[in-house]
Amino acid sequence: MSGFVGASPSDIDIDARTIRIEDPNFHRNPAAEKAARKLPFKGRTLATIVMFEPFKSMFFESLADYLDVRPTTDSDYLFVSNERHTYGEPLLLLRNMNSLNRSLNRALRKAQVDLGTMSPATGAPYTSHSLRHFYGVWARNFVYIPGRNQMGLTLSEIKLLMGHKDIRSTEKYARLSEETVIAEIESAERMKALWGRNPNIDQIRSAVYAELAYDLSERIAA
Numbered sequence: 001m002s003g004f005v006g007a008s009p010s011d012i013d014i015d016a017r018t019i020r021i022e023d024p025n026f027h028r029n030p031a032a033e034k035a036a037r038k039l040p041f042k043g044r045t046l047a048t049i050v051m052f053e054p055f056k057s058m059f060f061e062s063l064a065d066y067l068d069v070r071p072t073t074d075s076d077y078l079f080v081s082n083e084r085h086t087y088g089e090p091l092l093l094l095r096n097m098n099s100l101n102r103s104l105n106r107a108l109r110k111a112q113v114d115l116g117t118m119s120p121a122t123g124a125p126y127t128s129h130s131l132r133h134f135y136g137v138w139a140r141n142f143v144y145i146p147g148r149n150q151m152g153l154t155l156s157e158i159k160l161l162m163g164h165k166d167i168r169s170t171e172k173y174a175r176l177s178e179e180t181v182i183a184e185i186e187s188a189e190r191m192k193a194l195w196g197r198n199p200n201i202d203q204i205r206s207a208v209y210a211e212l213a214y215d216l217s218e219r220i221a222a
Contacts, residue, residue: 010076017060019049050161052143055134104128136162136173141180149201150184151209179216183208 011020051059073080073088081089091100109125112118118125139158144151153161159170187205194204 012063012078014060014063017056019051052138055138101128132162133173136170137175137177140174141177151180151205179212183212 012018013020070078071080071082071088075088075090077090077092079091081087081091081094086094094100095103105125105127108128112125136158139161140152140155142151143153145153155167155170155174158174159167162170162173164170183205187201187208190204190208191199191201
């Protein structure tokens with residue numbers, strides 16, 4: 001989330017539902033590096049941000065809600081102040097990044113407390129940095145590419161999408177989910193039990209994941 005603080009509306013194509021961080025490493029305009037040094041690009045080597053459903057729809061729905069209440073301003077930054085003395089000024093230029101991140105995380109914490117969506121594992125609130133972990137875990141465990149024999153993208157693919165220079169950084173974010181490993185083992189076991197009857201692995205896997213989704217929803221409800 002904090003990576004979008006320095007974004008501009010022109011980086012986001014609402015009709016095409018795409019997002020770009022233009023020239024994140026200043027290859028086209030080296031002179032701009034000093035002025036934009038505070039932007040939190042995390043060393044990205046890829047300008048396009050690839051989003052997955054259902055989070056893609058959730059993002060653009062939330063963006064539409066924000067744009068409806070965004071202060072009137074000529075600023076090219078997406079997030080601007082609504083305070084009386086700084087109205088319409090870019091948040092990024094009003095505070096240093098550490099202070100701004102703390103403010104964002106306080107707002108996130110309050111929203112989670114109000115909605116009752118704190119981490120079920122720890123009881124602690126998610127932070128803006130947690131979103132990078134969500135992205136990596138979702139890509140590794142839950143993105144399905146038709147024709148592949150398992151769920152999830154490879155670490156090399158996730159490394160590219162997350163803009164990491166070192167795959168060891170990717171491994172910290174894109175962790176395997178215990179539930180996914182168990183579901184894949186269960187799919188293989190059912191496949192083996194039906195060997196000789198022309199089983200369809202996609203049907204077996206879909207049934208296993210449907211059962212997993214039901215089990216997870218029951219746990220959440222409890």
